[in-house]
Amino acid sequence: TGTLSVDPLRIETEAMVPSSRDPFQSFFALRSRFTPVELSSEPIEIETLTLPADAPHSFTGAVGTLGMTTRLSRSEVEVGESIELTVRISGAGNIATLAAPPLQLPASFEKYDPRIETAIDRTGSSLSGVKTFTWIIIPRANGTYDLPPIEFSWFDPAREEYRVIRSEPFTVSVTGSANVPASIVATTNGLPVDDFAPAFRTASDWMRTSRRPLHRRWWVYGLLVLPLGVLAGLLVRERYRSRLTTDVSWARGRRAHPLSRKHLRRAAELMEEGRTAAFFEELDRAVLGFIGNTLNVAERGYTRAGLRNLLSGRGVPADVLDRLMRLLDHCDRGRYAPASETPGDLDRALDEASDLIPTLDDRLSGDR
DSSP, X not given: OEEEEEOOOEEEEEEEEOXXXXXXXXXXXXXXXXXXXXXXXXXXXXXXOOOOSOOOTTOOSOBEEEEEEEEESOSEEETTOOEEEEEEXXXXXXXXXXXXXXXXXXXXXXXXXXXXXXXXXXXXXXXXXXXXXXXXXXXXXXXXXXXXXXXXXXXXXXXXXXEEEEOOOEEEEEESOOOOXXXXXXXXXXXXXXXXXXXXXXXXXXXXXXXXXXXXXXXXXXXXHHHHHHHHHHHHHHHHHHHHHHOXXXXXXXXXXXXXHHHHHHHHHHXXXXXXXXXXXXXXXXXXXXXXXXXXXXXXXXXXXXXXXHHHHTTOOHHHHHHHHHHHHHHHHHHHOGGGOOHHHHHHHHHHHHHHHHHHHXXXXXXX
């Protein structure tokens, strides 16, 4: 917060300087030479304000004039069929950095990570656009279910207040049933077909065996204890899932490493495809997303100085903070001036991000 200064944009180029005042010679530049020239713009000062403290629980850093619409692809399905749930956020603001609204579903539904599509319009005086989140959800049991409303909140600078919008609840009717194993064909007396005991041997054919009785075999007791182990495992799994939905800080900490690795893999793919701007945007998401998930903060709501103060207060050394700031500045340059980046620059940036995340994790592990 406060007054932020945007450094001047500097470029170095070459200008053709004629060595003769003869117009004819100047036109054909036969005796001209090129001279290095450095050009720079004026610095820009931006006044930033602190967001009010009474933010709603669903606020994740969205600022602007925004709106939300939701759509369910269908409301009547069979068990195991997929449904698309689409949330569309549009307007003017920080569209590119918007996080997906939280989606809570009944326990009988399975969901996958949303597909995200972003369209930004940079033609006006402010950024505007549309960001779409599409979830694939699959019901695993029949019945009629009410999907809870989806809540999205943002800060409206024009009204100077937080705004919250909620979708209408969806009702989904699920018919059919899950596949069950086919029953075993049995005879009229209840025995399975072809399950007949062999003929008895005569007493003279009997023989003594050296096999130990069942009560002396360890695996018998293992089978007796197995149901208790399964029950305990189910209890631990249910407590784990319950904590994921109720303890946001713990859940974000658990997802910090998997999400950062996912963004780094995607950045490597974009580098191979030659998409430099998208590469640096994905790298920025990997590093800032890891910090936000580890500390349970809205990382996009911090300025560089605010982020430095936050991490310094958590015990991160100054040299690590300097590396982080240089990487974030490199990401900004790469997104807005991708033509100036070489393949070697991209390799070094990816290596630096891959090394910086474990370093930050060592320093911030006590905050999870």
